[in-house]
Amino acid sequence: MLLIDCPHCGPRAQSEFAYDRTLDAIVQLAMVPSDAMTTLYTRANPRDWSDELWHHRSGCRTWLVVRRQTVTHAIESVRAC
Amino acid sequence: MGRVSRYSALALLRGALTGQRHWDRAWRDPAPRKSYDVLIIGGGGHGLSTAYYLASVHGITNVAVLEKGWIGGGNTGRNTTIVRSNYRQPALHNFFDFALGLWEGMSDELNFNVMFSPRGAMFLGHSDSDMTALAQRGDALRCDGIDAELLTRAQVAALVPLLDMSPSARFPVHGGLTQRRGGTARHDAVAWGYARAADTLGVDIIQNCEITGFTTTGGRVTGVETTRGPIGAGRVGICVAGNSGPVAALAGIELPIEAQTLQAFVTEPVKPMIDTVIMSQSLHCYISQSDKGGIVLGGDPDQFPSYAQRGLPPRLEKTAAEAIALVPALSRLRMVRCWSGTTDMSFDGSPIISALPVDGLYLNGGWCYGGFKATPGSGYAYATLLATGEPHALARPFGLDRFASGATIDEAGVGPMPQLR
The missing domain is CATH 3.50.50.60 (FAD/NAD(P)-binding domain)
Known part of the structure; x- marks a missing residue:
């Protein structure tokens, strides 16, 4: 299981958190529809380091940016969004 | 005696005299052209x-x-x-049923026993709304000529006597929807x-x-x-x-597409105890017994991107808890192996x-x-x-x-x- 170091709560089990999407998949309100569609519906899907948006759903409910390796599951950094 | 590549009972008998050393390798190992x-x-x-x-x-x-x-x-x-074609969407069930037709003739066509075993694939319904959804799905399937049979609670109990049908069952069974042509393969x-x-x-x-x-x-x-x-x-x-x-x-x-990990696990082999595939889409719990006797269990993916090909314990725990609640006898079995694949989760x-x-x-x-x-x-x-x-x-x-x-x-x-x- 991942151990995610929430900046507010400290190290907590991954089961308290929910993955939402990669950072590059956040649709900005100013986007034209074609860009919004591309942002929402295509992913780099890296087999490597990835910046992800997680939610401390069963904790402090902070949205977090987690930099994580998708093969080893190593976590480099966690910061509040 | 020449090399033999076609599998048949006659070829097996012939080989009995020579220690089965007459078989050709199943496929070549060529260098790329x-x-x-x-x-x-x-x-x-x-x-x-x-x-x-x-x-x-x-x-x-x-x-x-x-x-x-x-x-x-x-x-x-x-x-x-698990092999089945009972999806709700016509584009899906028509495509998967075409595949199911090919499964039925596969061993003969390939001259290779893939052990396709159409033992039935049954969804459980745990509530009135589950049963409504299963009835709708069954109707959609039958409209396209695909077999689907809505089962009452009593019929499900007769099909899988080991299901917990008691009044205190954690996941009450209201009925089911089975596709008898579905099953498993090796x-x-x-x-x-x-x-x-x-x-x-x-x-x-x-x-x-x-x-x-x-x-x-x-x-x-x-x-x-x-x-x-x-x-x-x-x-x-x-x-x-x-x-x-x-x-x-x-x-x-x-x-x-986003990659996620999906894991499954199998218990020690036991005598036949479950002779159909049991699935619950409300729980996402899949139970079947392999021909070797192990109970094969599957659940949800780990719900974040991963290429690790190894799953996390909370998912195993959840799947095991659901399977044991459905079939209490499973609590007596030991898990012997678990494994994970990387799924291509499309959007x-x-x-x-x-x-x-x-x-x-x-x-x-x-x-x-x-x-x-x-x-x-x-x-x-x-x-x-x-x-x-x-x-x-x-x-x-x-x-x-x-x-x-x-x-x-x-x-x-x-x-x-x-x-x-």
């Missing part, structure tokens, strides 16, 4: 069946299947072996059977050969770079579900069998957690696309353009959020 008419990247069940149907249906035999490891070593060997044998049949027709199966790049000329793919040197090709088909993202990235393409839950924006390059992927059951249909449809450039009629809804046009086929109705699926 300079170029092929069609290159298939990925030697799983889908890639190998594609090669087989290219050769057997379309007469295209100058074909190679490139596999980075050994054939069938990826998701083909990492599933729960997953390794499917890869081996297609490999042997394709090889016999002249297809080169090249293992330990990983793609490192694509070569293109004027916007058209002309071949691939591999760890065993460059190989030219007229057409290239990507068929690497689980790794579609990284392979497509070599061609500069981003896909509506509507349906597969992608499609041309890509690079000429001559095609994709078969996005199978989410349900690719094994599609193996023969996927290969058949992909062979049609690779041979003719036109999609097979039943695979036409599964083009990459559906995400832009809005014609997605979303059985769960959750959109581009695979972790919610």
Whole structure:
């Protein structure tokens, strides 16, 4: 299981958190529809380091940016969004 | 005595006199040629069946299947072996039922026993609303001529006597929906059977050969770079579900796919105790008994991106808890193995069998957690696309353009959020 170091709560089990999407998949309100569609519906899907948006759903409910390796599951950094 | 490659009782008897040393190897181990008419990247069940149907249906035999490891070593060997076609959406159930038809004749066609066992695949309903959904699904299936049978609580109890039907059951069973033609198959044998049949027709199966790049000329793919040197090709088909993202990235393409881990596990073997496939889509718990006797259990994916091919304990715990609540006798069994595959989670839950924006390059992927059951249909449809450039009629809804046009086929109705699926 991942151990995610929430900046507010400290190290907590991954089961308290929910993955939402990669950072590059956040649709900005100013986007034209074609860009919004591309942002929402295509992913780099890296087999490597990835910046992800997680939610401390069963904790402090902070949205977090987690930099994580998708093969080893190593976590480099966690910061509040 | 000459070498024998066709499997039969007579050949087995002949071999009894000579210690069974007369058998030919099941497929060759050729070095890659300079170029092929069609290159298939990925030697799983889908890639190998594609090669087989290219050769057997379309007469295209100058074909190679490139596999980075050994054939069938990826998701083909990492599933729960369930075969069925009872989806709600017509595009899905018609396609998967075409595949189910091919399963029924597969062992004969390939001269290889894939141990397809149509023991029935039954969804459980745990509430009135579950039963309404199952009845709707059954009606949708029967409208397209696919077998579906709505079962009462008493019928389910008779079919699986070990289910907890007591008044205090954690997950009350209101009834079920079964597809009697569904069942299980031996997953390794499917890869081996297609490999042997394709090889016999002249297809080169090249293992330990990983793609490192694509070569293109004027916007058209002309071949691939591999760890065993460059190989030219007229057409290239990507068929690497689980790794579609990284392979497509070599061609500069981003896909509506995210990789996740899906795990399964098996108990020690016991005498026959469950003779049908039990599935609960409210719980996402899948239970069947292998021919060897082990109880095979599967659940949800780990709901975040991963290529680790190893799952996390909370998912195993949840699946085991659900399975034991449904069939309390399972609590007495020990788990002996667990394994994980990397699923290609597409953004509507349906597969992608499609041309890509690079000429001559095609994709078969996005199978989410349900690719094994599609193996023969996927290969058949992909062979049609690779041979003719036109999609097979039943695979036409599964083009990459559906995400832009809005014609997605979303059985769960959750959109581009695979972790919610």
